[in-house]
Amino acid sequence: xxxxxxxxxxxxxRAMGLYYRDIVDYLNRSGIQYTDEALDLLPCPHLRCxxxxxxxxxxxxxxxxxxxxxxxxxxxxxxxxxxxAVGAISRLNAPTVVIVPTLDLVEQWRRVLSKEFEVEVxxxxxxENILKPxxxxxxxxxxxxxxxxxxxxxxxxxxxxxxxxxxGFRHIAEMFISPYRMGLTATYEREDxxxxxxxxxxxxxxxxxxxQELAGRHLSEYDLERIYVDLTPEEEAEYERQHKVFRDYLxxxxxxxxxxxxxxxxxxxxxxxxxxxxxxxxxxxxxxxALNSQSKLEALKKILLENPSDSTIIFTQHNKxxxxxxxxxLIPCITHMTPKEERxxxxxxxxxxxxxxIVTSKVLDEGVDVPDATRAIILSGTGxxxxxxxxxxxxxxxxxxxxxxxxxIVSRETAETRMSWRRKRKWRExxxxxPSDR
Amino acid sequence: xxxxxxxxARSRAGKIRPVYVPIDDRHVSLASELIEAxxxxxxxxKGELLEVLERFEVLGYDYRLIxxxxxxLERRCSFKAESQVEAGEARRLVFAEAxxxxxxxxxxxxxxxxxxxxxxLSISLQQLEASLWxxxxxxxxxxxxxxxxxxxxxxxxxxxxxxTILFKATMMEFWxxxxxxxxxxxxxxxxxxxxxxxxxxxxxxxxxxxxxxFKLTERYGTSLAKLLPTIVEAGEWRLKASxxxxxxxxxxxxxxxxxxxxxxxxxxxxxxxxxxISIFDSSVEEKFARSFEALGTGWRLRREPEPFVAGSxxxxxxxxxxxxxxxxxxxxxxxxxxxxxxKKIQKLKQIHARNMIIAVDKTLSCSRLKExxxxxxxxxxxxxxxxxxxxxxAMEEESIAKQVESLADVELTLQGDVASLExxxxxxxTSKEALRRRLQTAPVKGYRLVGDVLVSEKKLxxxxxxxxxxxxxxxxxxxxxxxxxxxxAANQVLEALGYEVKWYGLxxxxxxxxxxxxxxxxxx
Numbered sequence: 001x002x003x004x005x006x007x008x009x010x011x012x013x014r015a016m017g018l019y020y021r022d023i024v025d026y027l028n029r030s031g032i033q034y035t036d037e038a039l040d041l042l043p044c045p046h047l048r049c050x051x052x053x054x055x056x057x058x059x060x061x062x063x064x065x066x067x068x069x070x071x072x073x074x075x076x077x078x079x080x081x082x083x084x085a086v087g088a089i090s091r092l093n094a095p096t097v098v099i100v101p102t103l104d105l106v107e108q109w110r111r112v113l114s115k116e117f118e119v120e121v122x123x124x125x126x127x128e129n130i131l132k133p134x135x136x137x138x139x140x141x142x143x144x145x146x147x148x149x150x151x152x153x154x155x156x157x158x159x160x161x162x163x164x165x166x167x168g169f170r171h172i173a174e175m176f177i178s179p180y181r182m183g184l185t186a187t188y189e190r191e192d193x194x195x196x197x198x199x200x201x202x203x204x205x206x207x208x209x210x211x212q213e214l215a216g217r218h219l220s221e222y223d224l225e226r227i228y229v230d231l232t233p234e235e236e237a238e239y240e241r242q243h244k245v246f247r248d249y250l251x252x253x254x255x256x257x258x259x260x261x262x263x264x265x266x267x268x269x270x271x272x273x274x275x276x277x278x279x280x281x282x283x284x285x286x287x288x289x290a291l292n293s294q295s296k297l298e299a300l301k302k303i304l305l306e307n308p309s310d311s312t313i314i315f316t317q318h319n320k321x322x323x324x325x326x327x328x329x330l331i332p333c334i335t336h337m338t339p340k341e342e343r344x345x346x347x348x349x350x351x352x353x354x355x356x357x358i359v360t361s362k363v364l365d366e367g368v369d370v371p372d373a374t375r376a377i378i379l380s381g382t383g384x385x386x387x388x389x390x391x392x393x394x395x396x397x398x399x400x401x402x403x404x405x406x407x408x409i410v411s412r413e414t415a416e417t418r419m420s421w422r423r424k425r426k427w428r429e430x431x432x433x434x435p436s437d438r
Numbered sequence: 439x440x441x442x443x444x445x446x447a448r449s450r451a452g453k454i455r456p457v458y459v460p461i462d463d464r465h466v467s468l469a470s471e472l473i474e475a476x477x478x479x480x481x482x483x484k485g486e487l488l489e490v491l492e493r494f495e496v497l498g499y500d501y502r503l504i505x506x507x508x509x510x511l512e513r514r515c516s517f518k519a520e521s522q523v524e525a526g527e528a529r530r531l532v533f534a535e536a537x538x539x540x541x542x543x544x545x546x547x548x549x550x551x552x553x554x555x556x557x558x559l560s561i562s563l564q565q566l567e568a569s570l571w572x573x574x575x576x577x578x579x580x581x582x583x584x585x586x587x588x589x590x591x592x593x594x595x596x597x598x599x600x601x602t603i604l605f606k607a608t609m610m611e612f613w614x615x616x617x618x619x620x621x622x623x624x625x626x627x628x629x630x631x632x633x634x635x636x637x638x639x640x641x642x643x644x645x646x647x648x649x650x651x652f653k654l655t656e657r658y659g660t661s662l663a664k665l666l667p668t669i670v671e672a673g674e675w676r677l678k679a680s681x682x683x684x685x686x687x688x689x690x691x692x693x694x695x696x697x698x699x700x701x702x703x704x705x706x707x708x709x710x711x712x713x714x715i716s717i718f719d720s721s722v723e724e725k726f727a728r729s730f731e732a733l734g735t736g737w738r739l740r741r742e743p744e745p746f747v748a749g750s751x752x753x754x755x756x757x758x759x760x761x762x763x764x765x766x767x768x769x770x771x772x773x774x775x776x777x778x779x780x781k782k783i784q785k786l787k788q789i790h791a792r793n794m795i796i797a798v799d800k801t802l803s804c805s806r807l808k809e810x811x812x813x814x815x816x817x818x819x820x821x822x823x824x825x826x827x828x829x830x831x832a833m834e835e836e837s838i839a840k841q842v843e844s845l846a847d848v849e850l851t852l853q854g855d856v857a858s859l860e861x862x863x864x865x866x867x868t869s870k871e872a873l874r875r876r877l878q879t880a881p882v883k884g885y886r887l888v889g890d891v892l893v894s895e896k897k898l899x900x901x902x903x904x905x906x907x908x909x910x911x912x913x914x915x916x917x918x919x920x921x922x923x924x925x926x927a928a929n930q931v932l933e934a935l936g937y938e939v940k941w942y943g944l945x946x947x948x949x950x951x952x953x954x955x956x957x958x959x960x961x962x
Contacts, residue, residue, distance in 0.1 A: 005651050005652065007651050009631055009632075009633055010631075014648070014651055014652075015652075016652050147629060167656070168656075171655070171657050174649070174652075174653075271446070277501065301541070301543055304541045304543075305540065305541055305543060308540035308541070309540075323571070323574065328548075329536075329543070329548075330533065330535075330536035330542045330551055331536070331542075332537075337575060339526060339573075341526075342529070342530075345530070346533075354534075355533065355537050356540075357537075357541075
């Protein structure tokens, strides 16, 4: 039996769910009689819908079908990956589970699937768990509940599949027995290289379309603008003071922080060494000053006043700044603390044009459907290229005759400048569009 | 359990160990102060409390300790938003009003927006401002805090620390001094798998999960951590776990070893809530235990006796009955399904359990159980006591008969005038009852069995003479005399010597002994 091991405790050969399909294939090919008590599909209504696909969506779906209904499809954010999954479910007409990273995405997929197939869609994550032939779950809930869900679905769709190879989440792919698997993402590569696990877990990359191939054709065109601001003199002084504590510590210990691993080691030091802890706190305070500078708020105000009719999303790194902006300008805000109903209502109002502005922290990073935003303003970022692209995607929804704008507001001459440069470098490689610095 | 970044542990030479907070004056007073801080903030903002807690971090303690303790205390709190108007509702109205402008760019515009909303809600501007963000974490009000003792908090912290390490465990081995039923029920509930080996008379249980067969995985770490309190509950325990540590690209396996002898007094041992500890499986068992114990049979009834090992699995009978080296077991099969029963029978067959009584609910068909060569008792609603006592008596009878037989050839020689049956039985490694029977059929020359004591004829004569010298004496005087002569069981000796007690009321001083006849039995 391929990929299986003898377990004396259960008195049987056992195998990971991942190999269910291989084992069934093997048994069939070998002409061995067997009964299958592993797969226990949920009773499923007729799942057919007439979804209209764009040409590249059709191409992507066919590539996946031809690859034996396994594999990863790579498309830029905003290009309608959901539609491809809907097409796959309709072709397969079988119980399907969709795994997504956030509660917002659970809600968004639930809405799309129940509309397209006119059935009640089950959800896992965020409290109530309801099992239905079409179910949407968070990665977290799927990981925790895999024993309960793992043998009930023929097709498993991983949205934002780049999350899957992490040490914990890969268990989902290994323990589900679903023979048909689809991965969707805008960013196949991971900084840690773990995308190499994806062919084993889901199937290899079967289709890819880069952002520049779509821009102008299916997505609105966009401009990138970067605004540098100076810290106020008081902020500058305080920034220098705090940053010096950090620098002095590194110098005194002969430390150089070049890679993320260096930084992790430094963080680990802070547990043992009170001076390291103080240095870390000072660095955080300095970052805080740079990220939350009053000058940035002034710049933000200026942009918002100059473009009074653009629907705009403002991104910040920390909730603190979200709340400050919400308090100062009375702009609707969303953080991870925002109650679900309020969050849905704010997004709906933004979609319907009832709200022109939203300010949010990282919660909207991934895939959340916010159509018709014509401008995004980043007030601070973490320097990850994936995040940058995802955010960019928010303003790239198709809209006739509009050029979307992405504005980044950065403090000059701070550690943050370097972070922003790192983001942009990656972005340049992806999009090959020159930013127009002010 | 604590967030991983608050874990304090040391690793050296392939071993990992949590850094337990010592239960000493310094740390007990730290814990008390933290508890006090929480108590003092009842009715105040969470933000204020957090500021106070942050100040503790610069007192020279490890900040992870302060945060760990605070995390545990925060779990004992309930925070609530307090405001004139529900915060979400207030925001909805304010955002809608603000959205009528391109941007609320000045303080004055902001004030106007808020004033308009306040007037529609018929509240003041200040009340609206206070309501608007009242549901933010920092703004919540501490409404309830369920207090805990300082030492208990430290012990709970140490338990949490251990559990936090176990999050990263790939497998665990343990030895426990009891609590088996709870432990194995918990293992099953958590979806873990186990094997049991008997090692030097102790049960070594190895636990991991289904995926562990294929790969080294931390997936079951959380479940292993959840199992820990039930093991610690046993009082005596020992465990070994493999912990994944180090950086992601070069993980290492470290060994965690703990022993109740080392850490038993610094780690919380009864973290389970009372409702989680159900001593009895069902009321049927509880009722049985009560009525059996009320009878005072001399059999010691024990809940969850030591387990039988069945293959690599374990079976723990509901009760054991113990008396003088004899042991019988009772398993109550109440609610069952066919599958359950089949498995149970398989298990019982595997373990070749001796002296096993099985009580089965009569309303359920049990043809399968009859295949077993074990005592099966049927019951309805209540497990009947009589058939069990009968079984135990028969067992005892059989055992006594065997012992009497083996005592037949034993030559008994005694020294001194008085010997207790109990001590003698112990010396001969037999039961009191068997020895009594043997003495009844073949007495020791020169000695007589008086109650539970063997007394020499010489001594009895002596007593008899001394008593007759007293003439008409009170019972208390006679008892004193006998006690002086080294006889505790006065009444039995008096009776054996043919004395009668005439009672005048309840007072021993007024009870008079008199000889009614000669000795109750003739001299041998």
